Amino acid sequence: MDKLPINSNKEFLFPTIATAIYIDEANPMPRNWEKEEKMKKLFSIFLVLVLFFALPVAVSATQKTLIVVSKPDAAMQFQSVYGPLYGYAVLGDLAWSNAKPTVATWTHGSWPEITGATWISTADKVEDGETDTWRWFNIKMILPCTAYNITNGMVTVTSDNAEEFYFNDALIWTDGEVQVDYYDNAEWRTVLTHSVTAQAGVNTLDFVVRNYAPYYPDRYGSYSGGTYDKNPAGLIFKATVDYELPEIVWQPPLTNDSFELKDGTTMPFKFKLYTQAGDLIIDQMNIYMKIFGPSDGGIGSEVAAFWPGEGGDFLRFDLYEFYYIGNFHTKDYGLTEGATYTAVVYDGCTDDVLGTYTFVVSAGKGNRGNKN
Ligand SMILES: [Ca+2]
Ligand SMILES: [Ca+2]
Numbered sequence: 001m002d003k004l005p006i007n008s009n010k011e012f013l014f015p016t017i018a019t020a021i022y023i024d025e026a027n028p029m030p031r032n033w034e035k036e037e038k039m040k041k042l043f044s045i046f047l048v049l050v051l052f053f054a055l056p057v058a059v060s061a062t063q064k065t066l067i068v069v070s071k072p073d074a075a076m077q078f079q080s081v082y083g084p085l086y087g088y089a090v091l092g093d094l095a096w097s098n099a100k101p102t103v104a105t106w107t108h109g110s111w112p113e114i115t116g117a118t119w120i121s122t123a124d125k126v127e128d129g130e131t132d133t134w135r136w137f138n139i140k141m142i143l144p145c146t147a148y149n150i151t152n153g154m155v156t157v158t159s160d161n162a163e164e165f166y167f168n169d170a171l172i173w174t175d176g177e178v179q180v181d182y183y184d185n186a187e188w189r190t191v192l193t194h195s196v197t198a199q200a201g202v203n204t205l206d207f208v209v210r211n212y213a214p215y216y217p218d219r220y221g222s223y224s225g226g227t228y229d230k231n232p233a234g235l236i237f238k239a240t241v242d243y244e245l246p247e248i249v250w251q252p253p254l255t256n257d258s259f260e261l262k263d264g265t266t267m268p269f270k271f272k273l274y275t276q277a278g279d280l281i282i283d284q285m286n287i288y289m290k291i292f293g294p295s296d297g298g299i300g301s302e303v304a305a306f307w308p309g310e311g312g313d314f315l316r317f318d319l320y321e322f323y324y325i326g327n328f329h330t331k332d333y334g335l336t337e338g339a340t341y342t343a344v345v346y347d348g349c350t351d352d353v354l355g356t357y358t359f360v361v362s363a364g365k366g367n368r369g370n371k372n
Pocket of ligand 2: 160161211212231232233
């Protein structure tokens, strides 16, 4: 492996970078974990104050933004990590073995921050600082299945020390040397932002991160205090994407002025899906509907669920009228007359609420008071 030359005063001026960088900061080596912890606590208080005054600003009533940041995920629901390995392996290689939860890792005071994101790794402190190690971070970024006009996908990332970044299995960028002999030019400092094209439903972010083993003395002439075991490793990122959700437009008989839902009848809950621009959506079956009640001040408990499908008990799409329909057989549910109920339509991927319809159950079994 090629090594960098080190000059006598322990400073090294990279040919392609205009500023001098202390060589021992190229791969940050804390000399005292505990002292660094105290400094970080002070910085945290400062950061909280900064965040307090940096409240988000709403941009539009219909445009939504999904933000995913690196964070500990004990349940491995959305974020997990594989490794460390002592050699490079491609995504999905059996050498990676089993996934582990991402954990907040020890952070070097010089590492960049990304607002809202946490430096994560396989452990609080690196397991083996003397040898190059590789970790694979696997992240799920889940948009609603009904999301459309998906734009402005951006991923901001850095790692200690180098990373490959894949989005939906395609390599987007490599910062530093992940697969070949490394040239340590402090890539942990470079916070890069990449454009990505996200899709409705599940998107995956994969980062293969290499921690460079130290090979040089620090500015005091020692090798990280005489040992190689203090060599932090980690990843920090923030991913954002803008999208819109469709609008529910309820159909007759629900929208009739005289509408009342009579107990004992079968009521057709019909709705159409429109984009915010007013275009009809006719090919979206990743939705479902539930009916809740009676209202007890809140929405009440679940009475009935309509999953997408073809049978009479399912949420169906009518190919002639272009509406979705769930037939609510009220006699099957022992409803409370005079009480308030709510129908809710959800996105099938994220359970986002797309629309609601609130109604009162009236007496008069056996007769439907409305024509559709
Ligand atoms: Ca970087
Ligand atoms: Ca490192």
